[in-house]
Amino acid sequence: MSDFRRFVAGAICPECKARDTIALSKDDQRIFCIKCSFEEFKQT
Ligand SMILES: [Zn+2]
Numbered sequence: 695m696s697d698f699r700r701f702v703a704g705a706i707c708p709e710c711k712a713r714d715t716i717a718l719s720k721d722d723q724r725i726f727c728i729k730c731s732f733e734e735f736k737q738t
Contacts (some may be wrong), residue, residue, distance in 0.1 A: 699717040699718070699728075700717060700718045701714060701715075701716065701717045701718075702716040702717065702718065702725065705725075707727040707729065707730065707732050708732065709727060709730045709731070709732035710727060710729050710730040710732070712727065712729045712730075715727045715728045715729045718736075722736070723735060723736060724736060
């Protein structure tokens, strides 16, 4: 489980509109889509 990716439940990708494909990066600083190239820095 060392490379476990945390998915954001219920999130819909703004790019490809796929559901449950948004995951958090390891360092928690970015969210990205596993289906397309969407990537965004998390705002807190
Ligand atoms: Zn996407």
